[in-house]
Amino acid sequence: MEIIYGRNRKEQPEPVRAKVTGKIPAWLQGTLLRNGPGMHTVGESRYNHWFDGLALLHSFTIRDGEVYYRSKYLRSDTYNANIEANRIVVSEFGTMAYPDPCKNIFSKAFSYLTHTIPDFTDNCLINIMKCGEDFYATSETNYIRKINPQTLETLEKVDYCKYVAVNLATSHPHYDEAGNVLNMGTSIVEKGKTKYVIFKIPATVPEGKKKGKSSWKHTEVFCSIPSRSLLSPSYYHSFGVTENYVIFLEQPFRLDILKMATAYIRGVNWASCLAFHREEKTYIHIVDQRTRQPVQTKLYTDPMVVFHHVNAYEEDGCIVFDVIAYEDSSLYQLFYLANLNQDFKENAKLTSVPTLRRFAVPLHVDKNAEVGSNLIKVASTTATALKEQDGQVYCQPEFLCEGLELPRVNYTHNGKRYRYVFAAGVHWSPVPTKIIKYDILTKSTLKWRETDCWPAEPLFVPVPGAKDEDDGVILSAIVSTDPQKLPFLLILDAKSFTELARASVDVDLHMDLHGLFIPDMDSEAKKQATSEEPQDGASDCHGAPPT
Numbered sequence: 374m375e376i377i378y379g380r381n382r383k384e385q386p387e388p389v390r391a392k393v394t395g396k397i398p399a400w401l402q403g404t405l406l407r408n409g410p411g412m413h414t415v416g417e418s419r420y421n422h423w424f425d426g427l428a429l430l431h432s433f434t435i436r437d438g439e440v441y442y443r444s445k446y447l448r449s450d451t452y453n454a455n456i457e458a459n460r461i462v463v464s465e466f467g468t469m470a471y472p473d474p475c476k477n478i479f480s481k482a483f484s485y486l487t488h489t490i491p492d493f494t495d496n497c498l499i500n501i502m503k504c505g506e507d508f509y510a511t512s513e514t515n516y517i518r519k520i521n522p523q524t525l526e527t528l529e530k531v532d533y534c535k536y537v538a539v540n541l542a543t544s545h546p547h548y549d550e551a552g553n554v555l556n557m558g559t560s561i562v563e564k565g566k567t568k569y570v571i572f573k574i575p576a577t578v579p580e581g582k583k584k585g586k587s588s589w590k591h592t593e594v595f596c597s598i599p600s601r602s603l604l605s606p607s608y609y610h611s612f613g614v615t616e617n618y619v620i621f622l623e624q625p626f627r628l629d630i631l632k633m634a635t636a637y638i639r640g641v642n643w644a645s646c647l648a649f650h651r652e653e654k655t656y657i658h659i660v661d662q663r664t665r666q667p668v669q670t671k672l673y674t675d676p677m678v679v680f681h682h683v684n685a686y687e688e689d690g691c692i693v694f695d696v697i698a699y700e701d702s703s704l705y706q707l708f709y710l711a712n713l714n715q716d717f718k719e720n721a722k723l724t725s726v727p728t729l730r731r732f733a734v735p736l737h738v739d740k741n742a743e744v745g746s747n748l749i750k751v752a753s754t755t756a757t758a759l760k761e762q763d764g765q766v767y768c769q770p771e772f773l774c775e776g777l778e779l780p781r782v783n784y785t786h787n788g789k790r791y792r793y794v795f796a797a798g799v800h801w802s803p804v805p806t807k808i809i810k811y812d813i814l815t816k817s818t819l820k821w822r823e824t825d826c827w828p829a830e831p832l833f834v835p836v837p838g839a840k841d842e843d844d845g846v847i848l849s850a851i852v853s854t855d856p857q858k859l860p861f862l863l864i865l866d867a868k869s870f871t872e873l874a875r876a877s878v879d880v881d882l883h884m885d886l887h888g889l890f891i892p893d894m895d896s897e898a899k900k901q902a903t904s905e906e907p908q909d910g911a912s913d914c915h916g917a918p919p920t
């Protein structure tokens with residue numbers, strides 16, 4: 374597994390033309406842009422965790438049946454400082470680093486003082502966010518980095534803190550139809566006022582506001598939810614939305630702020646400040662986007678750990694939401710590089726399988742409803758919400774399917790009723806071995822897998838004018854551990870899950886995390902703008918840079 378996870382990857386900044394087999398649909402024109410960790414050692418120093426690796430952006434540009442690949446390390450301040458020092462000098466999730474080699478106790482104490490309120494890393498390795506016409510590499514700290522989606526160059530650093538009071542923010546924002554971004558973050562600095570903040574970044578500068586100003590300045594707080602525990606807010610990796618509501622799970626997987634404030638002097642990493650409290654409940658917060666107020670009903674469910682929300686929608690006075698849930702937090706433990714070594718089958722065993730769970734929560738609780746009665750009258754799910762004596766509502770999910778992670782849906786159905794989940798197939802190990810299409814209606818699955826092939830998160834791209842939810846293709850970057858087989862971009866027909874084409878590239882493809890597809894709006898115009906004609910040829914040919 375070290376070959377997949379722990380090895381440093383070589384960047385490929387010049388586009389490489391892929392060898393295409395099969396036929397890429399003519400309508401599929403655009404760029405698949407993805408992010409993930411690519412460098413795990415700097416000089417003699419080594420990161421401990423896979424989520425620490427330096428961000429490596431990569432893209433597959435699909436144009437007229439041809440595919441071009443390129444990759445480039447994000448030139449974050451973190452990357453630059455590490456490369457300059459030839460060692461890791463910035464702390465990441467699983468690695469605490471010391472900028473100055475603290476030779477004596479006094480200098481260590483001094484460094485400690487300057488780190489009490491930590492300045493987090495800008496190594497944005499998790500996802501790509503679209504904001505208006507701009508693209509950003511994202512992580513979970515207060516920093517994101519603007520990038521050029523064509524050349525993968527690193528542009529300016531944006532500090533969320535300048536626009537909204539959050540120290541951490543998710544790398545899984547939502548988008549409305551106008552492209553406005555809805556995201557969530559946690560404010561931990563104002564002691565005693567720890568809160569979760571839902572905020573909106575407009576896609577464009579609002580009408581009537583002074584032109585020329587960036588839309589960031591118009592970021593607005595939508596709603597703040599006070600943390601149940603002021604010194605120990607929940608950790609969350611994503612959240613859900615419906616057309617009118619936001620769903621936030623305050624799970625008992627929590628950050629300890631005091632531990633974080635002393636982590637540097639204690640020489641421990643950020644990950645050690647996270648703990649799952651298996652005896653506590655998971656609180657379900659619902660925020661009405663129209664009133665910007667939380668729904669007053671106290672909703673809760675059993676302890677669980679959720680990283681990825683799948684989708685959510687409203688039905689008959691209820692909110693139905695689907696998540697991938699675990700019984701514990703073993704997933705983050707498994708991604709320590711020491712666990713992903715040769716014996717990963719032994720070391721990297723999940724102690725709970727990820728399951729797709731469907732919850733249903735009532736938007737209004739009938740005062741006359743009997744204590745103990747199920748408030749969910751929706752026929753399509755067996756999820757329940759039981760009214761309790763004290764007015765709280767206890768929600769129990771319907772278990773839909775096991776062994777899914779990195780879920781994606783057809784985003785035109787985001788927040789709306791939907792039927793299909795596309796995901797990576799995992800079981801006891803967190804390493805995906807297949808791609809799955811799960812049909813919620815028929816509870817059936819379609820799978821793609823190939824020996825020695827390790828798929829990334831599958832992304833759904835709809836065909837223009839699509840009628841059915843699954844009218845489109847699935848894109849997934851496949852890492853190969855078969856020396857005879859090059860890595861490739863896999864293109865599946867999303868309906869039948871049959872292979873339409875694959876584009877093999879002779880490059881050092883890394884296992885990535887998340888990304889997005891940028892469709893070419895006007896591919897004809899783009900083609901005209903391409904200065905050079907691409908050369909015909911083999912997979913290692915460096916064709917003209919697609920614009």
Ligand SMILES: CC1=C(/C=C/C(C)=C/C=C/C(C)=C/C=O)C(C)(C)CCC1
Pocket residue numbers: 424425464465466493494499512513514541610643644680886
């Ligand atoms: C650096 C840093 C953090 C980084 C978290 C990361 C990098 C999480 C990655 C999660 C992924 C990739 C999940 C996939 O399902 C925290 C804990 C927010 C807090 C403080 C500083």
Ligand SMILES: [Fe+2]
Pocket residue numbers: 545610680681887
């Ligand atoms: Fe994620």
